[in-house]
Amino acid sequence: MKTNARAVVIGGGAIGVSVAYHLAKYGWKDDVVLLEKHELTSGSTWMAAGNVSFFHGNYYGTQVNKKSIEIYKGLEKETGQPVGWHTTGSIRTADNPGRMDELGYAYSMNRCLGLDVSYITPDEIGKMHPFIQTEGLLGGLYWPDDGDVDPNSLTQAMAKGGRKLGVEFNLHTMVTGIYQKSSGEWVVETDKGDIICENVVNAAGLWAPEVARMVGLEIPSISIAHTHILYESIQEIADRDTYLPLMRDPDKSIYLRQEMDSLILGLYEANGQQWYKNGVPWDYAQEEINPDLDNISDCIEGGIERFPILGETGFKHVTAGPITYTPNAEPLVGPAAPLKNFYNACGYSFGITQAGGIGHYLAGWMMNGEPEIDLWPMDSRRYGSYANWAYNTEKIADTYPRLYSTIYPNEVRPAARPNRTSPIYEYQKQANAVFGDYYGWECPNYFPPKGEDEYEEPSWRRSNAFKHVGAECKHVMEKVGIIDLTRFAKTKIAGPGAKDWLNKMTCQRVPEKDGRIALSPMLDHSGNFKTDMTVSRVNENEFFCVTASVGKKHDQHWMIENLPKDGSVGMEDITYQVGCLVLVGPKSRDVLAKVAYDDVSNEAFKFGTSREIYVGRTKCRVNRMNYVGELGFEIFHPIQHQITLYHDLMNAGADVDIRLIGMHAMDSMRLEKGYLAWKSEMNVHHTPLETNVAWTVKMDKEFNGKKGLEKQKEKGIAQKLVCMVVDATDSDPFGYNPIFAGEERIGMTSSGGYGHRVEKSIALGYVKPEFAKAGTRLEVEILGR
């Protein structure tokens, strides 16, 4: 066994083998080592059904699926090992209008990617699948290029390809410990000796949490026994010349596909059995779990209703095996914060669908420092410390049975909540808040009157929250409100090197004077958005930086990775010490003046400045700026003073009808103003030059990503951010809607919604620059229409 390597991949399932294969393929060749404690595929891969389809709940996941299909089709030619690929096509059915809307969303999103997808009627479905009973179906979507693959052959093919390129596969080699040397190199200890390496990939599947624990991390991944049933041979299938399409009837929580001359039925039952939820034994390998038919009988009966032949055909084999699940069933991929050169590729419950694609993208990410596409939906940093084991075990009990449930953009599930709450949480509840869940924080979405719309109906259309959100927007426009943004990520950057370092990290010029604020995008090396901070200068050597709550781990990881080694810059996470209440609306200054000990007049406290003032007895840092585009103040305060501060503000504003305002209103108002949102407008596919914050780019200084921007300036931008007013009736754009000029697809929306102040449906999106002119008429496709 090698003692040194560029990368060590832990885990020999489809995912680990794919990562190792792609790392070797893209240039690390024989500098890649894979460690597997048993045989390849012996964790979960062996029991996978092998379905490979384009459908995924989000745009970037769809791209990973697409990449997988491309890779699988070429593997045999490259490695000589057949992977058992069949192009069968696939159909996803709908038996209710909400599901049709979801299919509409998928249709529009797939069209943004140029995928071959079409609507089909129940009659057409019946013709394509002779065993289906179409009664009750409203329609479906058909992807002709989907198919299936043999998971074992696929893994062996990638292993063969990897071996040819020099990857060292060490089977029956157990990782016993991992630590990082002061030089930054990793040491992976095994029962066959140690390996010193630059990069480690945790692709340990069922055991990923145990491997993570070796480096002090807790990752939310628990295995559940997934069951699929192989039926005995069916003569009508044996007699066919063509493959039956893969069928997914999400309303019955089942999939059905052809296997040789028979069928496989897979299901997601109501009560998923968590298997060794405290940790899978190390010596488990490739054993079937005793299937619990009682637990899955509802789904089987649903299957028989939709495909009556299943009631007349014997069970040849019932396979139950463990598969990993995360709180939202998306995998955990990418750099593991706060570590350097340690990557996750685990938490997969659809590993075969994505193994090829994620191997490709993660290898690129490790080698180039950035992923080729924005992989935020699967980035393991989307979960903060709240997503611990207990959270996960509660949350996936809700998620697993709902894997095939209709996805709604506005749905907030009650499971495993609350986690993080602001000190004023009880007051928000008293004010009838309907809460959202943001990075584990309970944050009010809107405040309906008592007894009215206290649950937001999940919908792709305007929901029952609509009029209440409208009332809040109006209130902010005319009076004054308080928005709780305690969840903001707050970081103190201090030290003699702070200013220069920040100037390198952002394309913006860091404030030159105390009390000045700068909107400061941080870019990757090609000039694309990494994140976006609000930087307030406290003094020459200290800066107060605020970033989006959901990106906290991502953003702070980026900063930690880039901190100078000489100790000249200190970084302190003060998120949980500092709360934030935003006082906003035309009356906000009057309210603040009433309670503050300091002069907060326009002359004394100008827009875009930051001051330390006493609001009542609470010493606060107040930034005169906000995210809704009205007069307002972001009041940062010691979190233990929050209730006092809250009462002081509410009392001071009582005579001008001060009230609490929720996130939905804030989002509506930010859209109207064209303010950018992280991972919507600001992601790794766009630079500031394409947006309305191009003014933050200061080319007369050095910064990360400058070369990329210079190149882009030279070539000219290929897309430009526009704000569009959309002629919509009952459903607004939400992002990933294709934009057309006549027949030509010229762009995609990044976010959308209803602007209550302007009373219009609004979308932000990127289009070809020639169409980015005021007054241009374009078409935005919403829910497939």
Next chain:
Amino acid sequence: MIIVTVGKPEAAATIRSALAMGADRAILVKTDTQFLDAALTAKALKAAMEKDGLPDMIFTGKGSVDTESFQTQYRLAHALGMPVVNEVSSLSADGNKAIAELEVGGGDKQVIEMNLPCVIGATKGLNEPRYPKFPDIMKAKKKKIEEMTLADLGLDASSPGVTLEKLEPVPERTGAKMIQGSVEEQVTELIRVLKEDEKVL
């Protein structure tokens, strides 16, 4: 069709599979151990059947796959005074007679006619086991399994005639012999090995 099993309580799962494949009901004589002396097994089966009412035909396997003692069917038939034929691969009935076929090696087939009631030891080919369908599996859950113990049948497992001392895997055989060389050399060497070393030709 009645399933009669002597075994640990876990055997109920296997009985359910048989019920799903079409049997009507079952009797489980519970024991504490998986490996029971064949003589006692036969006694238990006999007692359970007599209690329930003797059938016209008793099917057993040709031998258990764990201990491979190949005795139960003979002991049972003897105790009941019934004719017994083992390794039956085809069976038909004619009035009060059963006609059983069994392969006796070298491609020869023996046909045996016997009076009912009788004991048939089944081997591969007697029937194609059908895979249970889901509705049958669900129906099987409602079918009755009558449970009893050896003591209920007046039997005592404390001093068996035969006990299983040890069960261990046979050491793996050493690897295959690879014959090298041209096709002609390989064929010559293969014939030599078969004739001289293995003495099979």
